[in-house]
Amino acid sequence: MKRWILFFVIVVPILALLAFGLTRDARELPSTMTGKKAPDFSLKTLEGKEISLKSFEGHPVVLNFWATWCGPCLMEHKIFNEGRKIYEKEGVVFLGVVYQDKKESVQRFLKEYGEPFTVLTDKESKTAIDYGVGGVPETFFIDSHGTIYDKFSGIMTADYLERKIGQGLHE
Amino acid sequence: MNKTLLFFVFCFGIFLGVGRLALGVDSIDQRARQIADQLRCPVCRGIPVSDSPSELAQNMTKTVREKLEQGESEEQILNYFVDRYGEWILLEPKPKGMNLTIWVLPLLILLGGGLFLIYTIMQWSRRKH
Numbered sequence: 001m002k003r004w005i006l007f008f009v010i011v012v013p014i015l016a017l018l019a020f021g022l023t024r025d026a027r028e029l030p031s032t033m034t035g036k037k038a039p040d041f042s043l044k045t046l047e048g049k050e051i052s053l054k055s056f057e058g059h060p061v062v063l064n065f066w067a068t069w070c071g072p073c074l075m076e077h078k079i080f081n082e083g084r085k086i087y088e089k090e091g092v093v094f095l096g097v098v099y100q101d102k103k104e105s106v107q108r109f110l111k112e113y114g115e116p117f118t119v120l121t122d123k124e125s126k127t128a129i130d131y132g133v134g135g136v137p138e139t140f141f142i143d144s145h146g147t148i149y150d151k152f153s154g155i156m157t158a159d160y161l162e163r164k165i166g167q168g169l170h171e
Numbered sequence: 172m173n174k175t176l177l178f179f180v181f182c183f184g185i186f187l188g189v190g191r192l193a194l195g196v197d198s199i200d201q202r203a204r205q206i207a208d209q210l211r212c213p214v215c216r217g218i219p220v221s222d223s224p225s226e227l228a229q230n231m232t233k234t235v236r237e238k239l240e241q242g243e244s245e246e247q248i249l250n251y252f253v254d255r256y257g258e259w260i261l262l263e264p265k266p267k268g269m270n271l272t273i274w275v276l277p278l279l280i281l282l283g284g285g286l287f288l289i290y291t292i293m294q295w296s297r298r299k300h
Contacts, residue, residue, distance in 0.1 A: 129234055
């Protein structure tokens with residue numbers, strides 16, 4: 001009898017916690033940035049042209065933090081290339097903020113794998129910190145009113161991109 | 172005599188001024204360090220931003236320093252990071268809401284364990300007698 005009580009008091013809660021934790025997708029954990037106004041920034045492109053987030057008001061924005069030294073970023077690069085081809089015509093803006101990288105490496109990378117977003121440089125990771133970025137790749141979905149409605153950490157999938165852009169276009 | 176005295180007063184004044192200036196610079200660095208000590212490095216996770224060699228942590232410390240120079244308080248700076256990263260960015264979460272379990276649960280377990288131990292010892296001694 002006592003053993004059964006011990007089983008329910010100790011083993012069952014541990015199993016319940018494990019069952020809950022292991023069925024969650026860590027990449028879809030809610031971010032503290034979701035639902036907040038996207039912090040504005042003014043960053044330079046590789047050509048030195050200054051671009052601010054505010055200038056895209058009225059358009060949904062896909063904001064990706066990436067680097068050439070990041071393997072998962074290379075894996076999702078193709079997804080964004082395809083995504084840009086489809087959704088840019090519909091008014092979606094694709095921005096890619098380079099995270100702790102060298103200009104020459106970025107230029108070489110884009111020449112080889114294509115340019116799925118307007119590439120912006122971020123001195124001293126100021127914008128990355130302002131968005132709570134802890135590593136790359138991280139993608140923020142910003143609606144036409146400038147509010148972050150989703151943050152995704154990890155390798156982007158075509159399905160997820162389509163679903164989230166659709167959500168932004170219909171808001 | 173008067174000239175020598177004036178010279179020493181002048182030197183002492185300069186020494187105080189330079190010392191104060193140096194102390195002022197130090198205090199910003201010290202305060203930045205104190206705040207960075209409370210922030211978890213998002214790259215290394217287990218160590219504070221102040222001890223992390225990662226570029227992001229170093230840039231976070233720079234951000235802390237800049238915010239101090241702009242006149243922001245420690246609380247405002249910590250809130251800035253919590254707003255962006257969530258409460259896990261604090262190495263010591265604030266003792267409120269669900270966070271209280273971190274403080275209360277060990278005490279409850281200790282208390283429960285102690286009571287269980289007393290109960291078991293009492294059972295043993297009863298059996299012996």
